[in-house]
Amino acid sequence: MIAPSSSFELIALRGGLGAVPGVRLAGVHAGIKPRKRDLALVVFDAPQSCASVVTTNEIKAAPLLVSAAHLRESRTMRALVCNSGCANACTGERGERDARATARQAATLLDLLPSQVIVASTGVIGVALPVDRVQRGLERAVAQLDSGAKAAFDAAEAIMTTDRVPKLCAYAFYHQDRKYVVGGIAKGSGMIAPNMATMLAFIATDFPVSSDALAHALRGANEESFNMISVDGDMSTNDAVYAFAPVILSLSKDDGAELPAAFVGALNAVCLDLAKAMVSDGEGATKRLEVRVTQARDVAQARAIARAIINSNLVKTALYGEDPNWGRIIAAAGAARAKLDPDRWSLFANGKPWVGVGGIELLSEAEAHRELEPETISVELRLGVGEAEATGWGCDLSRDYVRINANYRT
């Protein structure tokens, strides 16, 4: 994978977070869920810069609040604990106590300060976290800490809820003749708002970065990846992306402008691959949709329209039914209220002109239907008003989506 207009090369690696030197991790069964792995522990050999992007939901799960406090208290992090099976959200003061207890348990076992531990949770809202089970799970996890693909796979599995597959990704890059790695694990499926399944991503690198620079780089990567599969305003109570990098101190304010393109490219690639993996694993999804909005006035317009299309239940069901009902795509674009010019747009399916300016159909019904048959469909909406563009990723809405979500807890 080569990032556009750059000369660096990224080398895809196996093992996600486990491919990053200085990272050890484990995924175990703590008993929060009946049988499956439900607790992941990630430990960093050296103190880490840590940056985060968290949900804009006004109801924030307890682990988010506790982790935010830890980030304020201790600027470097050493470990991450994430459980599935319980979101520890809407659990009041007890929830915060439980999240703090989790960090304390891990810190005691690893000989760290509690404030050096990030905690995260995913699962059912409104249920208390069984901290005694977390404690036993952490003991087991510490004993199993390891680097490499197997440990990363276990950890990625331990943070799954309705996910069908664990999500891991890693890329290596060279900087000044030294090889570095960016790797991550993630969970999330059926992500497109307003579905609000939790999405979590944990990313690490062995390339030293200051906290400020890491925060800038993560925000940029997030905008074009996780934010193009889920809409800011509609995130769940637990959504979070955390990035870790060996700490270097920056004496002045560091806006990341000095970061090598190869590092930024690798971080972007990891976020994008993990985001796409969530979409492909959409609850009950049978197809993946890539929506490119081009010839936009600016990136904000392109993003707003791409998201509106990706979000439309009617577009998603038409895709499931392979119904080339392009009017739904245009109606969704118009509903974005991003100043779509009704007289200038044109539509392409998998690169083929589909609907020309003025609503002229350029593919027959049968031809258009054929374009919707593949598992991955690419639609381009040209707005005809500028040169900016953005891409969003989504999936179809199937009967299985309803089945899965009607009985999530049973």
Added chain:
Amino acid sequence: MIAPSSSFELIALRGGLGAVPGVRLAGVHAGIKPRKRDLALVVFDAPQSCASVVTTNEIKAAPLLVSAAHLRESRTMRALVCNSGCANACTGERGERDARATARQAATLLDLLPSQVIVASTGVIGVALPVDRVQRGLERAVAQLDSGAKAAFDAAEAIMTTDRVPKLCAYAFYHQDRKYVVGGIAKGSGMIAPNMATMLAFIATDFPVSSDALAHALRGANEESFNMISVDGDMSTNDAVYAFAPVILSLSKDDGAELPAAFVGALNAVCLDLAKAMVSDGEGATKRLEVRVTQARDVAQARAIARAIINSNLVKTALYGEDPNWGRIIAAAGAARAKLDPDRWSLFANGKPWVGVGGIELLSEAEAHRELEPETISVELRLGVGEAEATGWGCDLSRDYVRINANYRT
């Protein structure tokens, strides 16, 4: 049905629009759809004030643009034509020509000016209106014009798309010892955004009102009815509500403050009943959900949160599965970004305390499940920060929703 804090009485009538004196109408098969009725014609004996609320979608169907031009040109209206089977949206200049042709055909047959005719369409986007068939249909409709329930039922049926039942509603009220009627017909199902099925409502009364006052009254009624089942920003290309009343001239600017409460109450009741009928007829819906948001800081906050809950796919699927997963309701409320205070809310199911302040469950899992078994479920979310409230209406998201919308055109 009695409007709150008023002393007037409303008398429910059969026949919807057909119950309004001075209104004749018909619904015929014009051949736009294979077999079903697909063309409605409404004719007013006297010139009418006309007010409208139309979609905020940036892609507006041709009939909306033509009707808006007619409203500017001719301040009084005499007829309405609405077809189903073709939205005449995204049809470019030809679409506007066809919409104008429809108005001209009706005007010629009825000896009116074309600008005295409102036109509306619903159905598939991007398909040209077969104006020759509309012409033949209009000839048939003019011959069948009639008052009463049968004609109104035919007209309500002729504007249906995925609707399972025609939607009619009428109320009578007394003003200065005279009886007046407000009646309407509507179409729409699966209305809750972002589904964007078209919603249309046509409302008339024999109570004389100026255009300005009618516009004010319609806006108010719309805010608490159609706008609480569909969200402004996500309306389809064809959505419109038109209201008609025998014209009286107002010499000064008339803001409707002088309208009798009984008239306003009847108009509100008609809009609310038609809106609820759309929700009950939601595509594939098996349950209806009423969400009251109370103790809000202001009405805007209450409305935003009620809509967010009603709109959530996860709430809708949980409702379908009768899964008392209250966390999804709170997560949706938090995602509305309407400044929900996480420490003060409490939740009620069908009047019973469900979750107390701090996330304390007050119903057992089995008890809460039982509350979700009825066909109509009422949820109240108390925000604990004020005294304002709002109510939204929605339905569940079933597997049938996906089936219907995956194959809408086949």
